Amino acid sequence: MPVINNDLRQRLRRLGVQRGAKGMPPFAPAARQLDSVPAPIESLVNGREEQTKHGSYFVIENAYDLDHKHGIRSLGDWLQCDLATTIRLSQKEIDDLSKFAFFDIETTGLAGGTGTLAFLIGVGVIEEDRYILRQYFLRDPSEEAAMLSGLESALKDRIGVVTYNGRSFDVPIVESRFILSRRRFNFRAMPNLDLLPFARRLWRGQYENCSLGTLEKTVLGSERGEDDVPGMLIPQMYVEYLQTGDANEMKRVIYHNAQDILSMTALASHIVDIFADPLTPKRSGDECLRLALWHDDNARADEAEAAYNAARQRRLTDAAALVLYQRYGAFLKKENRRAEAVSLWESWADLDSTNPEPCIELSKFYEWETKEIKEAKEWASRAMTCLTHWRKDWRRDVVWGEVVHRIERLKTKGMNG
Numbered sequence: 001m002p003v004i005n006n007d008l009r010q011r012l013r014r015l016g017v018q019r020g021a022k023g024m025p026p027f028a029p030a031a032r033q034l035d036s037v038p039a040p041i042e043s044l045v046n047g048r049e050e051q052t053k054h055g056s057y058f059v060i061e062n063a064y065d066l067d068h069k070h071g072i073r074s075l076g077d078w079l080q081c082d083l084a085t086t087i088r089l090s091q092k093e094i095d096d097l098s099k100f101a102f103f104d105i106e107t108t109g110l111a112g113g114t115g116t117l118a119f120l121i122g123v124g125v126i127e128e129d130r131y132i133l134r135q136y137f138l139r140d141p142s143e144e145a146a147m148l149s150g151l152e153s154a155l156k157d158r159i160g161v162v163t164y165n166g167r168s169f170d171v172p173i174v175e176s177r178f179i180l181s182r183r184r185f186n187f188r189a190m191p192n193l194d195l196l197p198f199a200r201r202l203w204r205g206q207y208e209n210c211s212l213g214t215l216e217k218t219v220l221g222s223e224r225g226e227d228d229v230p231g232m233l234i235p236q237m238y239v240e241y242l243q244t245g246d247a248n249e250m251k252r253v254i255y256h257n258a259q260d261i262l263s264m265t266a267l268a269s270h271i272v273d274i275f276a277d278p279l280t281p282k283r284s285g286d287e288c289l290r291l292a293l294w295h296d297d298n299a300r301a302d303e304a305e306a307a308y309n310a311a312r313q314r315r316l317t318d319a320a321a322l323v324l325y326q327r328y329g330a331f332l333k334k335e336n337r338r339a340e341a342v343s344l345w346e347s348w349a350d351l352d353s354t355n356p357e358p359c360i361e362l363s364k365f366y367e368w369e370t371k372e373i374k375e376a377k378e379w380a381s382r383a384m385t386c387l388t389h390w391r392k393d394w395r396r397d398v399v400w401g402e403v404v405h406r407i408e409r410l411k412t413k414g415m416n417g
Contacts, residue, residue, distance in 0.1 A: 019239050038246035045254055050150055058148040060135040060254060064262075064395050068131065073266035075131040081269055082276035089275060092191035094161060098126045099159040100193070102268070104260045105170045106253055108235050117141060118173050119238050120253060123154055124261040133261055135254055145181050148164065152178075152185045160191030162268050164212045164260070167194040174293030192233075195264065207401060216263040217268065227255045234304060278307050285314030289324055296331055305329060322352055338365050347380070354390070356399060359383035363406060367413070377410045 004143065047060035066076025079097055094100075102124035102125050109116040119138040123129060133331045134154060151174075155161070163170050175188045197211045207218050212242055213231075216222050230238065237249050271323035274283070278291040292307030315323060316325040332341035342365060348358035359382045367376035383403050390396040 003105070003259050020282070025079070038244055040245070041137060041250055044247055044251045047135075047137070050144045050151040054149050055143060057143050058137045059150060059218065060137060060138050062133045062258070064131040064133070066126070066129060066131055070262045070266040071216070071222030073220060073269050073384075075262070075265055076126075077128065077269035078265060081272040082356075085272050085276035086193070086282055086390075089272065090160065090191055090193040094159055094191065096159065099157070101125050101158040101161050102261050102265045103161040103163050103166060103170060104257060104264060105174060106234050106238075106257050108172060110232065110235065116176075117144070118170075118177060120257050121147070121151055121174070121255045123151070124259045124265055125154075125158070133258060134141055137254065146175065148178060148181055148183060148185075152183065153189070155187070158190070160193060162193045162195065162264060164196065164199075164264050164267075165197075166194045166272040167192055170174070184263070195268055198275070199267070202274060202287060205382050212260060212263055212267070215267060216259075220263060220266050222263060222266070224259055227252050227254075228254060228259065229256050230310065231256065231291045235329060255381060268345045278303075279310045283310070283314075285311050285316040286320050287315060287369035289316065289320055293323075293327060296327060301331075301335070306365055318351060322348065325351070325358070329358070338369055341365075343370050354386050356383035356403065358385040359386060360403070360406070363410075367410065373410055377414065380410060411414070 004126055009278055041058060042049075045060045046062060048056055049056050049058055064075055066074065066079070068075045071339040077098075081097060083094070083097065086097060086417045103121075104122045106120040107116050107118050117138065121136040122133065123136070124133045126132075134336060136151055138144060138147055161171075175186075175346070178185050178187055185361055196245050199215060203210055203215065203219065213224075213262050216224075218224065229249075234256065237253060241247060241250050274287060275291065275294075277283075283291075288307050288311035295301075295304035295307060308324065308331065311320075311324055324350050325344045329348065330340040330342040332338065332344070342362065345358040345361045345365075348355070349362070352358070359379045363379035363383065365376075366372040366379065380403060384400075386406070387396060387400050387403065390399075
């Protein structure tokens with residue numbers, strides 16, 4: 001590939017591609033002899049050139065057996081996932097999991113926008129008894145129209161895509177490239193099972209973060225090789241490639257993208273299995289609780305209660321237990337089953353001695369449900385004790401006034417009783 005010319009530099013500037021962009025860590029390309037010949041991408045990876053009416057584009061293709069292991073999962077596990085659960089997660093009617101495509105891109109900028117090029121687009125699909133990973137690589141920005149034509153052909157028969165933060169990043173960027181190329185392919189309209197929100201539901205706070213790389217190691221047990229490259233360096237590495245014509249570092253970027261696709265495929269199976277079968281004994285208490293909250297938030301009462309009970313029977317941290325007592329108690333109260341919530345409120349009060357809320361709930365229960373005024377007064381007094389630990393401000397004053405009013409009313413009821 002020839003060294004980048006001035007016209008191309010100007011085009012890249014208009015697209016927002018700048019070498020050494022502000023905030024980007026410096027990239028140090030692998031040292032090579034000044035008189036060495038730049039290695040073209042065609043000489044480094046298993047790819048081919050495809051022709052379209054818009055010109056040529058380059059695609060790398062690799063095939064895997066469906067029993068190929070990526071960490072604790074096999075790529076073919078996706079075909080065994082529960083269809084009803086996948087429909088619920090994707091919120092789309094689907095009938096064939098094999099028709100999904102796993103989708104991830106590498107770009108010239110991390111912030112997105114219409115000036116951001118998707119120079120590498122990875123698409124993983126299941127075809128017959130093989131998992132096929134195709135990566136569409138932009139050897140030159142002038143090949144974009146042809147590459148998008150090839151991508152459109154690859155996706156047109158797919159019923160949807162699986163992404164990781166794709167709803168916010170990958171899909172809008174690729175959709176903008178189709179629009180700017182005056183193509184009518186409505187990529188944004190395709191059903192998109194974005195795994196990130198569900199990963200956050202399950203593992204937020206449990207690990208350092210919920211990035212795909214973190215969950216790849218902690219959840220899937222998969223480790224990347226030395227060929228991998230930090231994602232933040234990738235945009236500048238592509239600019240370096242365009243300037244030198246040497247694709248050696250692009251081989252590492254292609255490896256990075258491939259690992260993202262494989263990890264996404266394995267993680268998709270893992271997430272769907274957890275949501276499909278939340279009560280299996282191998283689920284942790286924390287996972288059961290997070291699933292209970294998901295069902296509760298989506299008004300699925302039976303599933304929520306089953307998961308709450310499963311979480312209650314498993315080991316929980318104090319922080320998770322507090323969430324269980326609060327949310328399960330509120331759930332039972334909403335279901336008008338306050339008597340069943342009493343033990344939850346009591347456990348909550350014992351575990352969090354500075355929170356008056358469970359004490360107030362118990363005071364209300366004994367006042368209005370069982371008419372045990374003495375018990376109601378004791379819990380109201382305990383709520384007042386909790387408030388003595390609060391900093392004196394308007395919030396404390398508001399709750400303090402409400403509790404004082406409750407105690408005074410209970411005293412009156414006690415005398416009349």
